[in-house]
Structures are given as C-alpha cells and as structure tokens.
Amino acid sequence: MNEDPSDTATDDQILAAGRHAERLLIEAGRPVPVQITPEQAAPWFRETRDVMLRAEADGTLRYCDHLTAPQPTVVLAETPDRLACWDCYTKAQARRLCHLCGGPAGTQSLHGGVESVIRGPAAVYSRVLCDSCANPAGSRGTFGNG
Numbered sequence: 001m002n003e004d005p006s007d008t009a010t011d012d013q014i015l016a017a018g019r020h021a022e023r024l025l026i027e028a029g030r031p032v033p034v035q036i037t038p039e040q041a042a043p044w045f046r047e048t049r050d051v052m053l054r055a056e057a058d059g060t061l062r063y064c065d066h067l068t069a070p071q072p073t074v075v076l077a078e079t080p081d082r083l084a085c086w087d088c089y090t091k092a093q094a095r096r097l098c099h100l101c102g103g104p105a106g107t108q109s110l111h112g113g114v115e116s117v118i119r120g121p122a123a124v125y126s127r128v129l130c131d132s133c134a135n136p137a138g139s140r141g142t143f144g145n146g
Contacts, residue, residue, distance in 0.1 A: 021072030021124045024086055025117060036118070044077055044099060044127050045118050051080035052123075064088050070122075077127035089126070098130040105130050 038046055052075050055061035066085035067073060074089035076082070077099045084092065096113075098105045105113040105128040114134035118125045 016070070021074070021086065022119050024072055025124065028090070041118055042116070044116070045125055048075060048077045048080040048125055048127070049120070052083075055081040073123045075123050075125045077125070083123065089124075093128075096128045098133050099127045100129055100133040103130050103132075 038049060041049075052061065060081060062082040064073075064083060064085040066087060067083060072086040073083045074086065076084060076089070076092065076096070078097055096105045097103065098113075113131065114129045116127045116129075
C-alpha cells in the first residue's frame, strides 16, 4: 500500500483536530462527547451525519469562513450541511434553537438547555434541546402538579 505521505499527513491532522475538539469541550465544562459507532448512536446523530455526508458528496457542504486548515470542527444538528469552527460553535450557543420544538434552547443559562455531543473521527456533532423537550415530565414530582 503506497499511500501518498501528504495524504497521510492531512489525515493525521484531521484526526488530531477531532481529538483537540474533545479536549476543548472538556476544558470548557461542556458535555464529554460520546464515542460510539454510527449504528449505536441516537437517531438525531445518524440523521445529522447523513445530511452532512450527502452535502459533502454532492458539493453543497458549507464551511465556516474561519476553517482554513484542519482544526476542530462542529456539525450542529440544526444546520447539518455546514461545518462550523470552534469559535463560531461557542458563540452560537446563546442563540441555538431546540432541535425538537424550534424554540430557544437556553444553552447559556445555568439551568437551561440540554446538549448532546458525539465526537466523530474529525468533527464534533452537537444537538441542543430546551429544558421542556429534554425533560417532558418536568419537575412536577411523583404525582404531578395537582
């Protein structure tokens, strides 16, 4: 197998960017990304990944303007046909919408929003839900509110 050394180097950089993204998540106190096979992952991840891969294959995948070299990238479930850089992902948190109801997810508040994070080999995939969609039973206690 005579692989081109520059292809190997690029692949190594992309994989290193994925590992770097995981470290950034952990350092920022964000959820530690789950590492599982696509077949084991939740439906939202498979759907998001499928859209991203189709967009990549047909040339419609959009890239954040800040992505100029292999670096940590994030695929947001609400815009699966776009790769975001780490800074744009971080800045977007305050205005992300719930993946289920479309309302504000509240990811910047201490008790608002629930984020699921899965790390692929090169990118982090992220989905947010508002507190109501993430906890449909709410905090009503065992017997409800009345």
